[in-house]
Structures are given as C-alpha cells and as structure tokens.
Amino acid sequence: MRQRWPFLLLIGLLVAAGISTALYRHNSYGIPFLPSSEQTVWQVEARIQFNARGRESHVYLALPPLQSGFSIVDSNYASSGFGFDIDRSRKQERAHWTKRNATGPQTLFVKVELLASEFEHREEPPPAELPAPAWQEPYRTAAQQLLDSVMPISADARSLAQQLVGAMNTQPRDQSVSMLLDTRSPAKLLTDLLLSARVPARTVSALQLEDGRRRQALADLVQVWQNDRWHLVDPQQGIVNDTKRMVLWVTQAPALLEVVGGDASRVAFSMISSVRPSLNVATERFGDFDISLYSLPIAEQGMFKLIMLLPVGALVVVFMRIIIGLKTSGTFMPVLIALAFLQTDLVPGLLSFIIVVAIGLMIRSYLSDLNLLLVARIAALVMIVIGIITLFSVVSSRMGLIGGLTISFFPMIILAWTIERLSITWEEEGPQEVLKQGGGSLFVAVIAYLMMSLSLIEHLAFNFPELHLVVLALVLLLGRYTGYRLLELRRFAAFKAREEA
C-alpha cells in the first residue's frame, strides 16, 4: 500500500507519546495505573491520662514535625470538655488543651494519620551556636577520656557517634561509662558527648511503628547532623539505617507531654496500619502541580469523566463495524446510548430504551400517514419522545420504581432520530431489517457500555488522558484493515455450499 512507512511511523509516534507521557506521570506524580492501587496509612493514637487537681489545667503534647518518609494526612483531637488549640509559640507545634475546673482522672486523645511516602523534607540545620553541655568533675574528665579514646578511630560525625555507641555498650562496661550513665540517660549522654566534640547533635523521641501495637512509649534517640541532614542514632544499636518505620515525634520541643495543674500524667501510643487508594493520596498531594483534569471544577470533572469515555466507545463501534461487520442504525448512536446506560445502569436502561423506541415506532407509523415533511416529523417525534419519557417517569415513580426516574438521561434528539431511522428502515426494508439494525445497535451499545463501565478503563481514561493517543492509533490502524469482516465469513458461506453441492 502507498505511504506505508509514514503511516506506521505516525502510529508508532502516537503510541510512544501516549505511553511515555503516562509512564512519566505515573513515576513523577505517583498517579497509579490501577484504580485499586493502594498505599499504607498509619493511624496513630496518643492517649494522655492525668489526674487533675481541680484548678486550671493546661496540657501540651508535642505533635510530630514535618519529616522525610512520612506525610501527615489527617489529625484529629478528641477532647470533650476541653478547649483546644495548636500552640505554635515554640519551634515545634504542640497540641494545647485547656480547662478551668478539672478534677479527677482525665483522658485526652490525639489521632494522627501518617502516610508512608517518598516525601523528602528539607531538614532544618542545627543552630550556628551549639549548646555547650555543662560537665562537673569528675564527669568532665571521664567524658574527655571517652572522647579521646574514640576520636582517633572516627572520621566524621556519623562515625564518631557510631564509635561512641560502641564504647558505651561494650561489656563489661567501662568504669567511666558507668559513672556517666548514672547521671544521664544513654541518649542524653550520647548527645552531650557529641556536643562536647563540637558535633551538632540533639536528643529526639521517635515512635516505632508496628501494626496493632498498643500502649507503646516513645524511644529516646539521638540525631547527628552531617551532609545537610540529620542521621538517627540509637544509643544502644548505633546508626539507624532503616527509618521507614520510625516516626520522629519530638525533635525540638522541651518535652513530649507537659501538664500544668495535674499530676500522674502519662501518654501511651497505639497504632494500626490501613490501606488507602493511592489515587486519593496522589491528588491530595500533587493536584496543584499536575496539569490534569483534576484542576477543573468538580462539576466539569464529572462531565469530562463521561467525555473521556467517548473515545473508548468510538473504538468499540469501529471494531464492531470493521472487524465484526455489525450493522447499526446510525454510526455512533450506540455510543450515545451506552453513555446513557452508564447513568441508568444496564437493565433499566435497556428496558426503558426498548419501551420508548417501540412506542415511538407505533406513533411514528401514524405520522407517516400524515405525509409530513422531514423536519416537522422529527420535531413532532422529539415531542412525542419527551411525552413518553415524562409519562414513563411519573407512572414508574408512582409505582415505586426508581428506574423510571433515570430515563431522562437518554438524549431525546438521539432517541427521536433513532425512531425516525428505524421507521424508514421498516417501511423500506421491512420489520426484519429493523430488528437486525436495532438489535445490532443495542448489542454494540451494550458492549460499549461494558467496556466503558470497567473501572480500569474509567480510571485510565480520566487519569491518563494521553492514553487516548493510543486509542487514536488503534482507530487509525483499524481504518487501514482490509481483511474480511467476521460476519462476511458467514455471508460468503454460500460459496462453499455451492461447491459441495
């Protein structure tokens, strides 16, 4: 065939452009290819309990800061009887509950939803002036000795921290380490040692995520600053490499929990993991940056959800015509009918379509006796269709059938034209041909409906509009198909029958 190469090149370009754009958007924006694709969301609940002393109470709980690896999707503060606000006066945000006259045991809840994500947070560097830990003798000498022993075998902040953890945890325990640990917790000791060596370090509290765990406490850990980011160090285990399940909770606040006007306060954490559709997550986080249909107002989005399905329906029609060889009444009428089915559901849609068209054909046969001109005939048919639909809706809603209400989704003009065309076919070629064409149209419409209602296709069509380039390429390819249609294999069977006779 002439110009075969430019044509194939065009097809190749369309397919490549469609698929590569889709891949790019999938990779960089995390838009999932499957509608069922899901991501893990951790629901963490902090339960605060304290004994109120009958005076004004202030309760502060540090809230998890912005951090790499997690994003906070939602937070919820259950606090009946308490006033609540977010305290932003310190470097780290805190939940703040207040009550004037509280007595007895009190319970407060914080629920935070954390999404495990690829999110990279640019971390805040340590202050230029590092706090200098105050050592008293004999601890100053002990600390100095410890530092002197590991300094030569370390190279940078991370390795120094690692070596210090090693020195602190050797068994039997070094005497000076034991002495130092009497005055400080392991995390605090490690931080102070690092600060004394002029290495930026801080004590943090983190929560270890484990599905279904209850009454957990935060773990005290240390962070050292190197290469523009904080590295987590466990004072018992050394550098923590896998931070996927470690949520930093307290980094800069003075304490996790602060209760004024109460005692015996404590906080415990419980957590469960759940899965959520990635699509929600992607649109929540990147909706503003991505050029997608989500930037349209909601009402228009709904419309585009349907419009984006049209090419799929058109592909079905092209396939049915060129490959199968089905006769339909009106080339793309089946797509519009299928679109209406999407809103009415299949069975009520089919039933109401057949009823309206059947009644319409009866009335139309009377119209043809009147010898009307075409435009007037169609206009009359449109009104008749509206009449039938109105009657149908009123009667069926009186009888308690909801299906009738949705019939108004059918495009009136299309219905009128369908009736007109089938009626002409009836007059010219007989009722058999009407059944053949009407049945063919409905069959194609049902197939198109089934395709368009597949959740995968609906998802891809709306979220990856660029894939329509691939659909276009397919339609172009089908347009060049010169082989036999499936039904021709039956039509021309007379050839063989004769040969055998």
Added chain:
Amino acid sequence: MKNWFKDWVSPSYLRRHGVLGMNYRNTGFIARYNDRSRFPLVDNKLLTKQVVERSQIAAPKLIDVVESQHDIEEITETLKDLQQFVIKPAHGSGGKGILVITAREGDEFVKASGAHITLDELKRHLSNTLSGLHSLGGRPDHAFVETLVQVGDLFADYSHEGVPDIRIIVFQGYPVMGMLRLATRASDGKANLHQGAVGVGLDLATGRAISAVQHDEPLTHHPDTGSELARIRIGNWKQLLTLAARCFEVTKLGYLGCDIVIDRDRGPLILELNARPGLSVQIANGAGLIPRLHAIEALGDVPVDVADRVEYSMTHFGSRSAAAQETLWEEETIQ
C-alpha cells in the same frame, strides 16, 4: 455445533477464491478509484441522466424536469399527450417516490398497479417530491419525467412484477462481473438482492446464466414462476457490455456499478449508476472479484479503446463451465 460451523467459511478459503470483502472494497477500490467530487454525478439520478444523454449513451429518454413548484403547472402541458411515463425523484432511495404510469383512461392516469390517479393527485405527488418527502435526509429535491421502459415477453417467465435489471461491475472501464436481478414476491417487486430478489450470475463471455442465489442461498428455479434459471441467456450481450464500459468515460468513476434494463424496442438502456456497488454479485457468480480487479490493475493506466476493453473482459473473465454447457442451452436463448 457442527451445523453451526457449516454456515461459516474460513478467511483463507475466501482469500483463495479471491472474494472481495467490504473493507477492501472501501479502501482498496472505492476510496482509491472513485473521486469524491464525482459522487454527485451518480447520486443525483437527474444529473446522471443528463450526462449520459449528452454522451449519447442509451437510456430511457428524459421528457421533462421539474425543479420548482412553478414548473408543475407547466408540466401538465407536457403530460397531456403522453400515454406512458415514469416520474422519479432525483435523490430517491430504495424506489421511493417513483410513479409509473402505464396508460391513460380519460383524464385519469393508470399506475402500474392498476390504480387510477387524477391530474391533481399527480401534481401533489410532484409537489411532495420537490419539498423532499421522498429524498433521504428530507432535502428539497427535483423530479424528472422519463419514458417507460418496455419490458419484452422475454423475462415474463422470470420475474414477479418489476423490471429485471442487469448489474455490471465496471472497473477502470472494463466490465468485470455481471448479474441479472429478478424481482420476486418476497422482494415485493423490487430488484434489491437483500430484499429477497433473485441474483443470477452471468457469464461475461456469453451472457449466459452461471448460477443463481436468493437470500445468499443457491437455487435453480425462480421461486414464484418455477422457471429454470439456468436457461437464461441475455441477448445483445456485447452491446450491453459496451454500454456499461462506456459509463467509465462519462463518470470517471473507476469502480462503478451499472444498472441496465433491456427495452423491447431500444435494446439495453442505462437505468442507474452506483458508486458503491454491493458484493453479492460474487455470490451470484460463485466467483471472487479480486483476481479480475488485480488483473486490470496489472494492465496499468494506459487508455484503451472501449471495444478492446470489452473484448478483453469477454475473453479473460468468461466462465469455463458455461462454455462447456453451451450446446445444451443453444435453443433456449432469450433475444
């Protein structure tokens, strides 16, 4: 299950027999050889008629044209003295709006069915036609009056009402396949195959019947008259093929279906032309079109004289089986 498969053939079988499918017809022949701008010439029967007449190709004679309501008054003068005539819409489809007047009885006109109509009814028919009642899509249309084709007794045994016509597929001016279409009771007097008319494949060399089908099923006798179809032989065959072949020069349409009727007095006449002829002719002939179409494509674009083209088709596309039976049917020739 086995029976079900009997009704189907494999694509490779059809390919072996060179059967032309709808898709290949559309892209390989209609889109390629029929220039869009030439379509109105065949879609508008009045235009076809005028062009054909200008080229002195035999066709029913154009008597008058009705283009506006005003013309209707004038036409009564023309029709006053006519005994027989046919009124057709220029854009009619499926035989709609065709009014055949076979005789006069006083002031009234007698239709083919025997019913009488008055002059006023005839005018109303013309008026309706002009406003688009009979044209597809309801466009305003023109009407024309032409002479009635005189069907000889030749086909009396082979047709239930209606005028039998001969469809010749002409490719690049070469006749490539032909069939005779006979109206039946099932087709309601119409000669459309998918409405139940009988299609009789014709041997291009002789004009003899090869085989016949109705509803895509082979048959040997006419379903209404019971006459044996194999006896059919069209007379003036070469003249008829020449007539069809000349339509190529007139229309410049490479892939063309010519509908020809045989008039008792005037011989073969062009009735209609079709830029999208159907594929059933292959079933009627029991032969595929592709080998013949490709043979002509292989000849190249050299202009060839009409007579030579017809000669080529008659020698190359004749059916051997028909030649073998020639002696058997000699005396049954229909002239």
